[in-house]
Amino acid sequence: MKNGNIFPDEYIPDVEPSQIEKTVLCGQRYILEHRPKKTPLSRIFLDQIRYISPSLWVLQLIGLFVTGYCCAFLQDVCDSLMLLLTAIPLIAITNVPELVKDVLCDMSELERSSKIGGGVILTVRMTVVGVSDLTVIAIVAAITSFSMGSGFLPLLLFALSVYNIENAVCLAALRLFKIRERNSALLLSATILILTDVLCSSVTKQLHELLNGSLLPLIAVFIVSAALLSVQMAVFCKKLLIGGLTNEN
């Protein structure tokens, strides 16, 4: 309403409808941007730890137990190489299936559309699995090194290299064979681990030389394996984030 006649000095113009809409939108945007809504990272970590499959922890414990048992009672028949090649697959078997479990169990759309989002969930899950694996592998290497009298660092580097390669191959195979089902993924993972073991056992002599020789070649092998795993992880994340990993393709 124009009030021109009542207050001649205070003429109020009619507002344009588009202005009203703009003001409302500005208000909404302000509220949207100022709601303190970040979920603390610690909370996200705790939640992911809580929902990690128990089989991952159980297998890690079995890996530790086997190492401890062999070191205590089977020192004569076991050597450090054999021990690592037994323990690491046990620790790693559910690794990749656990990392990509949202894709395997068809939960990825739900996770990625949730507030926390697919990127953060994957990163947190990777960190949880990675850190716990590294800890267990370090303990295995330490026990082995202590009881078999071999150097700790070569054993650790060797164990990590095997671990990296196994995971990288598993990720690549998952993508290549378009596996989208949990049991098949576990089967694939197991197959790859056994194949790696068979392969390693056929070159035990060379591996022993590597373990007992200078550190440099071991460091090189480790770096190459870490790079391989990083590349596979990056490809996987990229695919996941652009939505290329749905059940139809």
Add this chain to the structure above:
Amino acid sequence: MKIELNDLTKTYGEKNAVDDFSVTLGSGVYALLGPNGSGKTTLMRMLCDVLRPSKGAVLANGTDISVLGEQYRDRLGYLPQHFGFYPNFSGMDFMMYLAALKGLPKLKARERCEELLTLVGLYDVRKKKIKTYSGGMKQRIGIAQALINDPELLVLDEPTVGLDPKERTKFRNIISDLGENKTVLLSTHIVSDIEYIADDILVMKNGRLVLHGSTDEICRRIDGMVWDCVVYPKEADEISRKYVVSNIRHEDGMARLRVVSEQRPCENAQSAAPCLEDLYLYYFKEEAEEHAAEIRA
């Protein structure tokens, strides 16, 4: 929340699954209607930040959702067409996990999840493993999880699949209530699910938005093209071969047909008021014919 889809396009190889789709959504219930493969799911995935568009953008209150990220997803509820669950999840575990992902404080989450499980009639089986649920029960828990964070934008991909008539009615009532101050977008090819609850219908064909308006508005396009006729069964066969028939009923040895056609299909045909079902069949004649052929074969 105002949602704008600007020239949204998703290309797979040579094919545009969604093709230059533009629309603005305010509050209300919007229904996305289209035959199999028309791009409904692809569109919804882009709207839910699950799939990156090849071209175009989704804006929430004027800002690109890929910029808003978490802030946007916080106000979003999504029921994917297909979803699964982690092994050994019970109904309650599933809900609590998603509540955690949606950032709800634990105490509030429990209360909210129980409330929603009651709403969809799954409270009594909340401790049972989801793998023992029937298809309809899974669908209901899917609807429940989409509501956990009381979303302002609710995207439901074929929400009524597998629901029995009673649940379907209940679902319609829930959606009507929500649509009053929220944006609800649901996809379906079951016309009766949306005829009475959708404020706006978006008809999609080959990835494009071909029709947009209220049920009455878009039905007006075929005004005068819907016919009601009573014929002998022998004639009925011929008419169904020549025209789009949206309904056949046999009564007293005669056949009553509902035909969608520009011309009068038979002499005694009476003009009838068009409904959404007629419009759908008319627009998707080829698909309907393929479907009919499949049934015959």
